[in-house]
Amino acid sequence: MAILDVNTLSISFGGLRAVDNFNITIEKGQLYGLIGPNGAGKTTVFNLLTGVYKPTEGIIRLDGEDITGKSTIEINKAGIARTFQNIRLFKDMPVLDNVKVGLHNHHPYSTLTGILRLPKYYKVEKEMDERAMEILKVFDLDKEAEYLAGNLPYGKQRKLEIARALATDPKLLLLDEPAAGMNPNETQELMDTIRFVRDHFDMTILLIEHDMKLVGGICEELTVLNFGQVLTQGKTAEVLKDPAVVTAYLGE
Amino acid sequence: MKKNMNKTSKNNFITYAMVVVIFAVVQTLSSTGNLSNLLKGLLVPLCVYTIAAVSLNLVVGFSGELSLGHAGFMCVGAYSSALFSNVVGDALPSVPRLILAILIGAAVAGVFGILIGIPVLRLRGDYLAIVTLAFGEIIKNLINVLYVGVDENGIHVATSSAGLNLEAGGKQIMKGALGISGTSTLYKDIKPYLFLIGIILVLITLFVVQNLVHSRSGRAIMSTRDNRIAAESVGINITSYKLLAFTVSAALAGVAGVLYAHNLSMLKVSIFDYNLSIMILVYVVLGGIGNLRGSIIATIILYALPELLRGFSTYRMLIYAIVLIAMMLFNWAPAARNWRSRIVEKIKGTRPKKEAA
Structure with missing residues (x-):
């Protein structure tokens, strides 16, 4: 069964139909790309999928479960985690704690247990520390665990955001322009990381990207959005050759 | 990982130790007769404001919301506990009575924290500050017109002295703007230990x-x-955690109020105005937002200073203002912060070398 199945998803802001009749089906383990010119509605699709906006029409199914109209928190618990186009880390908290916030709902203990420092506090905190360090190691961030997240260099901040999203143990990971602001070397490294995340965590990934080298290099299938509507969908190589896509990006 | 754990517990330990050392120093000074009566009178209020500042730091520093209603919660804690103490009177020995009074003050202030927090925490920044300020004033003004008395028929509540309709032999406890009098006389036997109790409450608050x-x-x-948006995206329920911080902070402010009320023979509502809220906020901001030890140090310096400077009479408030500006610069000016972090790095940088040698 498809991990993500979206049917006739639409949203209007006043008279503007920002996303119109959007359909997408993503199979488990796929690396899927969502591309399109600026203002096409890509990030709006992400915001619809994660419950930031409520759709005007349409159904979103995650692993068979209808999550349409649920809150961001419920959708994260159901299994969608995301990163942001403009990095949103917990800047004044250590790198380790950023990941531990991601683990929040998976390693529970009560507030009172925390205040009174009952044995369960030490046990669960130790589990969280170990799990968080495991995830940080994957992204080669374990040495910076005690740094404040805001003090990390840009590329590492992007990685930490992915690490934090993965800590919530999602079924589907949404990456919003992960390569934005990166130089070609960093982009190459990021491509390897994304592929590694897919294989290592057995993850399904949907990403928005403008860097065609990255998209062509790692995405298996693509959906192209233009003016809120799906322009074309299919295998990456074929989509990128489509004259309509070239026109949408470069003009007549 | 382990190092990280140790670092925070070491940090916490330093804060507790600091409070204990301050207590020991003050006790030694006081027992050797080096402390004037004026200064002795400042000790318990100092504990009150320390508790208030540390608890406000939870909201301002850790939850990141600007609250200007802290005096309101202190007020609720002070009045509910003083009322309890006076109603119970000599029916209970003073120690368990005080413990119950503290718990009641904290609980009532906590409940007010929840009630006010639910509507107020939907707002942010300046809006939240203004609404909490308003709530603080509402609480103050409500208590200002509240009369409570007790007679053989039970407790009477009214908005005027005559409205109480007390039987002969009944006692008025809360007299509107005149407040509650005689609370401290109920605790005559433990009055000398009130500073110790205050220090214990400070330690509990810190804990x-x-x-x-x-x-x-x-x-x-x-x-x-x-980052609110990111927190929601990883499944954190923002509203409930903001409310948790707000409620715990309110309950602890209530404890500060209890201590304040039980130290005085006259409890008047006029002290719990917005000036008090802002004074506590000044302690928090100057001590460093999110820095608990800083809150304690700032409270001690800024609270004791105007009293210690009485000798300078006319220049007193001038010096106070200069100290405020100097502390603000030391804590928040970029150049001063860089200088401090360089010093810290220097200390930290030399440490591994020593270990290697």
């Missing part, structure tokens, strides 16, 4: 706030401060 901050819930609270 609660420090342990809360360094726990799962504390991280959730700080994540909502750093």
Whole structure:
């Protein structure tokens, strides 16, 4: 069964139909790309999928479960985690704690247990520390665990955001322009990381990207959005050759 | 990982130790007769304001919301506990009575925290500050017109002295703007130990706030401060954690109020105005937002200073203002912060070398 199945998803802001009749089906383990010119509605699709906006029409199914109209928190618990186009880390908290916030709902203990420092506090905190360090190691961030997240260099901040999203143990990971602001070397490294995340965590990934080298290099299938509507969908190589896509990006 | 754990518990320990050392120094000074009566009178209020500042730091520093209604919660704690003490009177020995009074003050202030927090925490920044300020004033003005008396028929509540309709032999406890009198006389036997009790309450406050901050819930609270949208995206319920911080802070402010009320023979509502809220906020901001030890130090310096400077009479407030500006610069000016972090790096940088040698 498809991990993500979206049917006739639409949203209007006043008279503007920002996303119109959007359909997408993503199979488990796929690396899927969502591309399109600026203002096409890509990030709006992400915001619809994660419950930031409520759709005007349409159904979103995650692993068979209808999550349409649920809150961001419920959708994260159901299994969608995301990163942001403009990095949103917990800047004044250590790198380790950023990941531990991601683990929040998976390693529970009560507030009172925390205040009174009952044995369960030490046990669960130790589990969280170990799990968080495991995830940080994957992204080669374990040495910076005690740094404040805001003090990390840009590329590492992007990685930490992915690490934090993965800590919530999602079924589907949404990456919003992960390569934005990166130089070609960093982009190459990021491509390897994304592929590694897919294989290592057995993850399904949907990403928005403008860097065609990255998209062509790692995405298996693509959906192209233009003016809120799906322009074309299919295998990456074929989509990128489509004259309509070239026109949408470069003009007549 | 382990190092990280040790670092926070070491940090917490330093804060507790600091409070204990201050207590020991003050006790020695006082027993050797080096402390004037004026200064002795400042000790318990100092504990009151320390508790208030540390608890306000939970909201301002860790939850990232500007609250100007802290005096309102102190007021609720003070009045509810003083009322309890006076109603119970000599039916209970003073120690258990005081413990119950503290618990009641904290609980009532906590409930007010929840009630006010639910509507107010939907707002942010300046709006939240203004609404909490208004709530503080509402609480103050309500208590200002409240009369409570007790007779054989039970407790009477009214908005005027005559409205109480007390039987002969009944006693008026709360007299509107005149407040509650005689609370401290109920505790004559433990009056000399009130500073010790205050210090214990400061330690309890620190225990609660420090342990809360360094726990799962504390991280959730700080994540909502750093980035609301990201916190929601990883499944953190922002509203409930903001409310948790607000409620715990209100309950602890209530404890500060209890201590304040039981130290005085006259409890008047006029002290709990917005000036008090702002004074506590000044302690928090100057001590460093999110820095509990800083809150304590700032409270001690800024509270004791105007009294210690009485000798300078006319220049007193001038010096106070200069100290305020100097502390603000030391804590927040970019150049001063860089200088401080360089010093810290220097100290930290030399440490591994020593270990290697």
